[in-house]
C-alpha cells in the first residue's frame with residue numbers, strides 16, 4: 018500500500034473514531050452515575066465525570082456535536098470549545114456554537130483562538146469579569162529540578178506575558194556569543210531581575226476596529242502573538258505608547274497601519290504582517306514576528322512585490338516550500354493553496370480581524 022493510500026486510510030479511521038466518540042458521549046449522557054462509567058470503562062472517576070460534562074455539552078453546542086457525529090471534528094477539538102464556553106449561559110454558548118460551522122477546517126489552536134474571539138464578541142462583559150477574576154490568581158512558581166536546575170513559571174495576564182516574552186527574546190538577540198538560545202533567554206531574565214541588563218524596547222501590534230477604538234462597539238481586538246482580546250483590553254493597549262495600532266475596514270481587513278513615518282517598502286511589509294498575523298501555511302499559528310515575508314511566486318520566476326504575492330512563512334514552512342516538498346500558490350482572490358507531497362490540497366485565507374458590517 019502506498020503512502021497516499023495509508024494516509025487516506027488514516028483519515029478515515031480518524032473520522033470513524035470521532036463518530037464513535039459521539040456515540041460514546043450519547044451513552045454517557047444517559048447514565049446518571051459517573052462511578053458506573055468509571056468502573057465499566059476502567060477509567061478514573063475524574064475522566065468519567067468529564068465524559069458526562071462533554072455529553073451534556075452536545076445539547077449546548079449542537080453545531081459542533083453534528084460535526085463530531087459526522088466524523089468531521091475530533092473530541093479533542095470539541096473539548097477545546099466546551100471548556101472555553103462552560104462558564105457561558107446556554108444561550109450565549111449556542112451563539113458561539115452557531116458561528117463555528119467551519120470548525121472542521123481549523124486545528125485545535127486555531128479553534129481556540131476563534132472560540133476566544135467569539136466569546137469576547139457574544140459576552141464582552143462576562144469575558145472581562147472572568148479575566149479580572151483570573152488575574153487575581155496570577156502567580157510565579159518555583160520548582161526545583163534535577164542537576165542543580167530550577168523551573169520558574171509565571172501565570173499572568175496574557176498581554177503582559179507576551180510583552181515580557183518578546184522583551185526577553187529581543188534582549189537575548191543582542192547577545193552575540195556561543196551560548197545556546199535558551200541559555201541566553203535565561204541569562205536575560207536573571208540579568209534583568211538581578212541587574213546588568215541592556216534595555217531594548219519591543220513594539221507589538223494591536224489590531225482593533227475604528228468603532229471599537231471609539232467605544233461605539235465592543236468587538237474583540239487582536240494582539241500579535243496573543244490572539245483575540247476583549248474590547249476594553251484592546252482599547253487600553255491601543256492607548257499606550259509602545260504598541261502599534263491598526264484600523265480595519267468594513268470587511269475586517271486592515272486598511273492601513275499607523276506609523277509616524279511613511280516608507281513604502283516598510284509600509285507594504287507592515288500591511289502584509291498585519292493582514293496575515295501568523296504563518297500562512299495551513300494550521301500554523303506561528304506569529305508573524307517570527308516569520309519571514311516571502312514571495313508566493315518567486316521574484317526570479319516573475320512574481321511581483323505586491324501585497325497579493327507576499328506573505329509570511331515561519332522557518333519550517335519556508336524550508337518545506339523552498340526545497341519543493343510542499344507546493345504553495347496564492348490566487349488573485351487571496352486564497353492560499355498548499356499541496357502536500359501526498360497530493361492533499363489545503364486552502365486558507367487571511368482571517369478578518371474585525372466583524373464585517375451587517376449587510
Ligand SMILES: [Zn+2]
Pocket residue numbers: 296297298301302303330331332333334
Ligand atoms: Zn508555519
